[in-house]
Amino acid sequence: MITHPFTYQAPATIEEAVQQLGKGDDAKVIAGGHSLLPLMKLGLAQPETLIDLRHIASLHQIRTEADGTIVIGALATHRDIAHDKTVRAKLAALADAAGEVGDLQVRARGTIGGSLAHADSAADEPAPTLAYDATIRAMGPAGRRDIAARDYFKGTFETALAANEIIAEIRFPAPAGRTGGAYAKFAHPASGFAVTGVAAVVTIKSDGTVERAAIGVAGVAAAAYRATEAERALTGTKADAKAIVEAAAKAANGITALSDLAASAEYRKHLVTVYAKRAIERAIQRARA
């Protein structure tokens, strides 16, 4: 039950939505509503106005541009993303992560744009968004603004998105030749949120050497992060079992881990090394396939 009254608008264009958001009263944007509506039921969010993006057709699309960039509309649901043929083939870590969000019903309505805008520290999709070096394209009163994923996640529920901006799409550059990706997750047994979620994206050369490794980690710190020490350790190796273990062991280096009832900070940092290993192994397998 939602007790706090609000007005509801469902504009036809993102420009209109931005205009309505900028009107000054306490307005919130709603996409799939799977973060916002529970907060409104608890009274933790009490917007005066809800701006529903659902009639903005372009935001629902997943498309590939001429240069190979894969563009995922903010309103693409986790289910759309998990089942999309292009995403599965080119952005396997993202498809994996989307398929692991919440449960079947949550994936049916929850959106990637909503997940990134809400920025729960235990959300799944920030990890592959970081690992694929995606760009978050936001629309605001001054027009569009591109934010690199690396500059986007600031903290728990904190992002680089301004209060008057709306995420329009998430742009994933086409991965180079022999690239494989995978997401490995230790889910909270009750909530399904990531206690640890690791997205690994690995590009190998024809001789099997790792050319590029990118590892995004969710659920562990206040904001999703790139495990740069682990990436450096893996790059240039032949990705044999020893190199993978040594790289994975560095996936939580320098990180202040969260501590809660599900996992202490120490245990979380251990989980990261285990799940980094699994994600890297799977990504390498896929790159070699």
Next chain:
Amino acid sequence: MGHTVTVTVNGTSYSREIEPTLLLVEFLRETLALTGTHVGCDTSQCGACTVLVDGRATKACTMLAVQADGATVVTVEGLAKNGDLHPIQRAFAKEHGLQCGFCTPGLMITAVDFLERNASPSDAEIRHAIEGNLCRCTGYHNIVNAIRTASAEMRQAASGEAKIAAEVQP
């Protein structure tokens, strides 16, 4: 400020003036008096309120009724056709897939969406599919049996229809 919404529920179109705060599950239960859809937790966790919205299993407690304007909704009341139970309903009865029955409508709707996309699931896939539906009585075992049984019956029905269609080909 009231909004007029038009929603097709179980094949019937309903237009009603509602407040934006009204949840889809409240619209179904209180506005349309379709009480087969249950409210278990009202926190998006238990799945008792699951209905199909444009073919997708959706927690009706986590969607505003205004967001369903123009949508096609199927609730548990819409599963049987002309008095014949849906295969999932027969399978839940046959396999004793329920005890108190409170979670059953949501579980059956989730299963219908799932089986639509995966005609011959493994038990592991069935268990993954029903992660968003909590049952406090059964321990899930018979629910998994019921969904597997329904999938077999639905495959058989589909192949029977295909055979009939092939036979009537010139």
